Amino acid sequence: MCRIKNITLIGAGSxxxxxxxxxxxxxxxxxxxxxxxxxxxxxxxxxxxxxxTNKITEINKNSDLYIISINDDFYKEIIQKLKIPEKSLILxxxxxxxxxxxxxxxxxxxxxxxxxxxxxxxxLDFKNIPLCIEANTTENLQKLNKLATIFSExxxxxxxxxxxxxxxxxxxxxxxxxxxxxxxYRINEKNNINPDILIPLITETIKKSTENHPKxxxxxxxxxxxxxxxxxxxxxxxxxxxxxxxxxxxxLYRFVSENIQDLNKD
Amino acid sequence: MCRIKNITLIGAGSxxxxxxxxxxxxxxxxxxxxxxxxxxxxxxxxxxxxxxTNKITEINKNSDLYIISINDDFYKEIIQKLKIPEKSLILxxxxxxxxxxxxxxxxxxxxxxxxxxxxxxxxLDFKNIPLCIEANTTENLQKLNKLATIFSExxxxxxxxxxxxxxxxxxxxxxxxxxxxxxxYRINEKNNINPDILIPLITETIKKSTENHPKxxxxxxxxxxxxxxxxxxxxxxxxxxxxxxxxxxxxLYRFVSENIQDLNKD
Numbered sequence: 001m002c003r004i005k006n007i008t009l010i011g012a013g014s015x016x017x018x019x020x021x022x023x024x025x026x027x028x029x030x031x032x033x034x035x036x037x038x039x040x041x042x043x044x045x046x047x048x049x050x051x052x053t054n055k056i057t058e059i060n061k062n063s064d065l066y067i068i069s070i071n072d073d074f075y076k077e078i079i080q081k082l083k084i085p086e087k088s089l090i091l092x093x094x095x096x097x098x099x100x101x102x103x104x105x106x107x108x109x110x111x112x113x114x115x116x117x118x119x120x121x122x123x124l125d126f127k128n129i130p131l132c133i134e135a136n137t138t139e140n141l142q143k144l145n146k147l148a149t150i151f152s153e154x155x156x157x158x159x160x161x162x163x164x165x166x167x168x169x170x171x172x173x174x175x176x177x178x179x180x181x182x183x184x185y186r187i188n189e190k191n192n193i194n195p196d197i198l199i200p201l202i203t204e205t206i207k208k209s210t211e212n213h214p215k216x217x218x219x220x221x222x223x224x225x226x227x228x229x230x231x232x233x234x235x236x237x238x239x240x241x242x243x244x245x246x247x248x249x250x251x252l253y254r255f256v257s258e259n260i261q262d263l264n265k266d
Numbered sequence: 267m268c269r270i271k272n273i274t275l276i277g278a279g280s281x282x283x284x285x286x287x288x289x290x291x292x293x294x295x296x297x298x299x300x301x302x303x304x305x306x307x308x309x310x311x312x313x314x315x316x317x318x319t320n321k322i323t324e325i326n327k328n329s330d331l332y333i334i335s336i337n338d339d340f341y342k343e344i345i346q347k348l349k350i351p352e353k354s355l356i357l358x359x360x361x362x363x364x365x366x367x368x369x370x371x372x373x374x375x376x377x378x379x380x381x382x383x384x385x386x387x388x389x390l391d392f393k394n395i396p397l398c399i400e401a402n403t404t405e406n407l408q409k410l411n412k413l414a415t416i417f418s419e420x421x422x423x424x425x426x427x428x429x430x431x432x433x434x435x436x437x438x439x440x441x442x443x444x445x446x447x448x449x450x451y452r453i454n455e456k457n458n459i460n461p462d463i464l465i466p467l468i469t470e471t472i473k474k475s476t477e478n479h480p481k482x483x484x485x486x487x488x489x490x491x492x493x494x495x496x497x498x499x500x501x502x503x504x505x506x507x508x509x510x511x512x513x514x515x516x517x518l519y520r521f522v523s524e525n526i527q528d529l530n531k532d
Contacts, residue, residue, distance in 0.1 A: 072495065115463060115464070116466060116470055117485060158459075165454075165456075166454065169451075169453040169457075170464065171487065172446045172519075173464045174467050174486065175484065176522050176526075177443045177447060178484055179525065180439065180442040180443045181438070181475045181480045182484065182529065183435075184435040185479060185481070193432060193435075196476075198435060198439045200395050200420075201440050205443055206447075208383065208385065210462075214444050217385075217444050218441065218444055219440070229338065232362070232430070233434045236430065236434055245529060245531060249525070252525050255517075255518060256442050256445060259445065259514050260441065260445050263449075
């Protein structure tokens with residue numbers, strides 16, 4: 001049985017907000033929500049009927065579980081100041097931060113990294129979200145694993161180095177993919193075409209990549225070495241993206257095209 | 267009423283195969299299928315109970331509609347040799363080729379460009395696929411529009427310049443997106459992690475970009491100017507992608523990150 005009942009959330013961003021919803025739904029008690037911005041803490045504490053604070057020294061000592069879910073830059077500062085009961089478990093939710101950030105500071109600690117892109121005002125169903133978990137002892141890993149089963153059916157025991165690499169892959173799969181779609185939208189807007197025209201194409205592209213390894217789905221001018229079309233496309237990009245912030249898009253087109261050619265040589 | 271009944275398909279690739287299925291389902295008659303590779307022509311002609319040929323001079327003169335759906339490189343050659351009845355309509359399905367390729371050669375012509383990524387062995391439902399249509403006369407455009415309504419509820423009258431730009435945007439939305447996901451998969455494979463772990467993330471990323479402009483969804487180390495993580499990621503990429511064909515991936519990471527920073531300056 002999982003003996004975690006009382007929880008303190010350190011952070012009030014999109015991950016913390018999503019976690020708060022799942023905890024509430026499963027009858028956990030959120031004691032307190034910390035954020036350096038009090039109004040952010042209050043948004044989540046109102047939701048969870050808990051106390052809000054923006055002072056790390058005022059974090060209560062009554063919780064079984066402390067979850068830190070903040071911007072990577074602030075972890076060191078928070079951990080330096082945060083005191084919790086020795087028996088309590090402390091977790092962070094970052095893809096990049098090594099578990100050892102907790103070493104010599106706390107007794108029971110681990111990582112609970114949900115591999116997903118979260119939005120503050122959108123509560124996701126966690127059932128299929130891959131959770132990457134890691135803990136400092138076998139006992140804590142078991143405890144964390146039990147907690148994770150409340151959230152998801154996709155639990156993965158992943159060490160800090162693997163997690164960092166998974167996070168890197170997520171930058172390509174999520175952030176870079178979003179950027180490519182962003183540029184595609186902007187091209188259509190400059191062309192006075194509603195960018196929604198791309199939605200069925202984007203949906204099918206992604207569907208294919210979940211059905212088959214994306215290396216087998218690569219199509220387009222770069223893949224077929226159609227240098228005439230590549231040149232024409234770069235000419236169009238040079239014409240439509242003239243402002244300083246956009247002037248590298250033609251170079252990006254060439255760079256990505258060359259990379260596709262590198263990776264798709266027969 | 268649309269008086270098109272008999273159709274000749276010039277090309278037997280994924281677009282032609284998908285079109286053949288829709289035509290059959292709607293009781294059109296496919297007379298003949300041409301491909302420079304006879305076995306490819308035969309695959310589609312068997313399906314459509316029609317004749318196969320790999321000789322452009324043997325293309326029949328009995329069809330109301332001729333649809334050219336081949337690699338962009340071969341259009342000029344095909345059009346130079348292809349003779350059709352004056353009253354017949356001829357269409358091509360390319361995103362990049364100007365309608366004027368048909369000028370002075372045929373009397374009734376147009377473009378039927380489905381904005382989608384096709385796979386030979388996967389027949390798609392066309393209902394939501396955006397069709398970009400263009401024709402040389404109002405009468406032919408009406409005829410083509412009627413034909414298009416059989417396929418899709420998303421019909422767009424688009425001129426050749428707009429179509430070329432839409433096609434360029436599709437390179438970003440489809441080909442480049444797929445390439446980013448391809449690299450993400452390879453990173454996990456090198457890390458001995460099943461790349462399927464990324465599927466919920468990719469699915470949600472795309473869902474967000476269809477709900478909200480992707481410029482509002484940009485997240486990640488580049489967006490938040492986290493240069494420490496960017497450097498760490500480039501170090502990992504340099505370690506895992508050492509072979510000649512993959513050595514530009516770290517540079518790609520930096521280049522795309524810089525481009526995200528350019529486009530997301532406050």
